[in-house]
Amino acid sequence: MIVVIDGPAGSGKSSTARAVAERTGFTFLDSGAFYRAITLLYLRNHKNQELFFDQMKSCDLQVEFNDGRFSIRLNGETVTELIRDKEVSANVSTVAAMPQAREFVNTHLREFVKDGSFIADGRDLGTAVFPDADLKFFFDASVEKRAERRLNEMLLNGQQTDLEAVKLNIRERDHIDSTRKVAPLRKADDAIVVDTGLLTLEEQIQFVINTVKGR
Numbered sequence: 032m033i034v035v036i037d038g039p040a041g042s043g044k045s046s047t048a049r050a051v052a053e054r055t056g057f058t059f060l061d062s063g064a065f066y067r068a069i070t071l072l073y074l075r076n077h078k079n080q081e082l083f084f085d086q087m088k089s090c091d092l093q094v095e096f097n098d099g100r101f102s103i104r105l106n107g108e109t110v111t112e113l114i115r116d117k118e119v120s121a122n123v124s125t126v127a128a129m130p131q132a133r134e135f136v137n138t139h140l141r142e143f144v145k146d147g148s149f150i151a152d153g154r155d156l157g158t159a160v161f162p163d164a165d166l167k168f169f170f171d172a173s174v175e176k177r178a179e180r181r182l183n184e185m186l187l188n189g190q191q192t193d194l195e196a197v198k199l200n201i202r203e204r205d206h207i208d209s210t211r212k213v214a215p216l217r218k219a220d221d222a223i224v225v226d227t228g229l230l231t232l233e234e235q236i237q238f239v240i241n242t243v244k245g246r
């Protein structure tokens with residue numbers, strides 16, 4: 032079974048999907064982490080596209096979901112924390128707009144879900160990557176709500192930032208993600224829309240679990 036949650040940055044997709052996975056035994060798949068990991072490669076190649084594509088094609092990207100923890104390794108190096116860095120967040124939408132990068136990530140995502148039950152979060156999972164997913168959700172909330180949530184998460188992780196900087200990053204990413212030519216952020220016609228500005232995290236989790244159980 033494949034369940035997908037798409038939506039803009041900070042709408043609560045990842046926290047919900049991770050908790051649902053823990054409670055149901057599904058495997059959590061954070062598709063944004065793939066884009067973030069290759070963004071590290073892009074930055075390490077000083078944003079030189081030719082070098083970046085070259086290294087991307089031959090890089091080894093591995094993900095794991097064990098004991099409720101999702102981790103990602105790039106060429107053997109665990110980059111789970113590093114990919115949350117501000118510099119990565121500021122550049123990830125640019126990388127995610129590159130068709131070659133999308134093709135690369137999609138191949139990995141489809142490979143990963145070959146066996147078992149998965150709950151994945153992203154931007155284009157219900158529309159482009161897994162159009163035949165068993166259940167599709169689209170999470171959304173105002174920029175203010177999303178920025179507040181993201182800020183709290185970042186402060187808890189010890190990152191230095193403020194509400195205005197987070198809002199700016201969210202607005203920029205919303206714009207790039209929803210206006211890019213290939214697979215823009217868009218609700219699938221058959222997705223269930225959830226306004227996460229009106230719900231607590233626990234309510235979101237319960238709603239997804241109950242809907243999954245109903246299938």
Ligand code: DC
Binds near residue numbers: 041155208
């Ligand atoms: O969910 P996130 O904030 O970690 O995602 C990081 C970026 O990756 C986001 O700005 C857009 C891109 N992304 C995408 O284009 N398609 C996906 N399925 C997942 C993420």
